[in-house]
Amino acid sequence: AQSVTQLGSHVSVSEGALVLLRCNYSSSVPPYLFWYVQYPNQGLQLLLKYTSAATLVKGINGFEAEFKKSETSFHLTKPSAHMSDAAEYFCAVSRGAQKLVFGQGTRLTINP
Amino acid sequence: DARVTQTPRHKVTEMGQEVTMRCQPILGHNTVFWYRQTMMQGLELLAYFRNRAPLDDSGMPKDRFSAEMPDATLATLKIQPSEPRDSAVYFCASGSGTGTDTQYFGPGTRLTVL
Numbered sequence: 001a002q003s004v005t006q007l008g009s010h011v012s013v014s015e016g017a018l019v020l021l022r023c024n025y026s027s028s029v030p031p032y033l034f035w036y037v038q039y040p041n042q043g044l045q046l047l048l049k050y051t052s053a054a055t056l057v058k059g060i061n062g063f064e065a066e067f068k069k070s071e072t073s074f075h076l077t078k079p080s081a082h083m084s085d086a087a088e089y090f091c092a093v094s095r096g097a098q099k100l101v102f103g104q105g106t107r108l109t110i111n112p
Numbered sequence: 113d114a115r116v117t118q119t120p121r122h123k124v125t126e127m128g129q130e131v132t133m134r135c136q137p138i139l140g141h142n143t144v145f146w147y148r149q150t151m152m153q154g155l156e157l158l159a160y161f162r163n164r165a166p167l168d169d170s171g172m173p174k175d176r177f178s179a180e181m182p183d184a185t186l187a188t189l190k191i192q193p194s195e196p197r198d199s200a201v202y203f204c205a206s207g208s209g210t211g212t213d214t215q216y217f218g219p220g221t222r223l224t225v226l
Contacts, residue, residue, distance in 0.1 A: 036217075043116070043203055043217030044155075090155065098143060098207060099168065100215065102155040 002027045002093045006103035014111045019063075019078040021106050023091030026072065033074045034092040034100065035065055044090060050074060061085070086110045114138045116218035118204050124224045130192040133221045135204030136185055144187045145205040145215060146172075146179055155203075161187065162209060194225045 007022040025031055032051050036044040048059025055067040061084075065076045074091060088107045092100040117136045125131055137144050146158040159169035164181040172179065176195070181187045191198055201222050205215040 041219075043205075043219045044215075045217070046214045049214065098145075098209070098213060098215070099157060099160065100145075101157075104154045 002031065002101050004091050004093050004101055004103035006089075006091050006106050008106055009104060010107045010109070012109040012111060013081050015083055016080050019076070019081045019085065019108065021076040021089050021091075021108065023065075023074045023076065023103060024072050025074060025091075025093045027093055032094045033065075033067060034094065035059065035063070035074075035076050036090045036092060036102075037061075038088045038090065038105075040087075047076070047089075081108075081110050083110050083112065114216075116204055116206050116216050118202075118218035118221050120221060121219060122222045122224075124226065125194055126226050127195055128193040129225075130190065131194045131198075131223060131225075133189045133202055133204075133223070135187040135189070135206075135218060137187065137204070137206030138216055139185070141206035141208050141216070142184075143207045143209045143213075144181060145207075146187070146189050147203040147205065147217075149201045149203060149220070150199075158189070158202075191223075194223075196225045199223055199225050 003026045005024045034049045035047040038044045048057045050057050050067045058064045063078045088105045090105050091103040119134045143162045145160040149155050158172040159179040178190045201220045203220045205217045207213040207215045
């Protein structure tokens with residue numbers, strides 16, 4: 001069975017600082033991996049996805065993630081946090097049938 | 113700008129009442145998903161459809177929940193009878209059906225069962 005673990009339910013960084021949100025996955029076959037963002041009172045929006053092409057994936061709003069098979073990780077990073085990045089972030093895994101399994105989410109707070 | 117729409121956005125009802133939530137997928141998308149989001153359980157897949165046929169509803173309590181797609185532009189999720197533990201945000205998402213496809217989420221229906 002596939003699963004996703006997001007380390008840290010709440011991450012707080014200062015504006016302009018590096019954002020690092022951690023995601024580890026468990027899958028018996030090469031996975032497809034996704035990061036979604038959810039702003040308050042809204043649905044989820046895709047940030048980026050890994051589909052077995054380049055291991056470094058660039059997404060919207062300056063975010064990127066690197067697939068590391070040896071570490072079964074797909075951590076999300078952004079070099080410089082902006083106040084508008086405050087939201088909840090979800091990592092998800094799919095084995096190709098489009099059934100996404102989501103992590104528990106990480107709430108990102110940006111301090112001025 | 114194509115979007116998934118959901119109605120109603122908010123619903124407050126009393127225990128035992130029937131609740132119907134509606135979703136209009138993005139035109140041309142052939143896959144529709146229903147998710148439930150709660151603080152305790154996070155995001156859970158309830159059911160999904162491809163070309164209007166249910167492919168998997170194993171995440172859905174069968175005794176009280178039902179999901180249908182009367183046509184390609186409408187998906188419904190019904191709860192009858194509703195219970196306080198059904199209080200959650202229910203999201204619909206649609207996609208074009210490939211394995212790596214992006215799922216586009218609607219804004220959700222926030223359900224409160226008193």
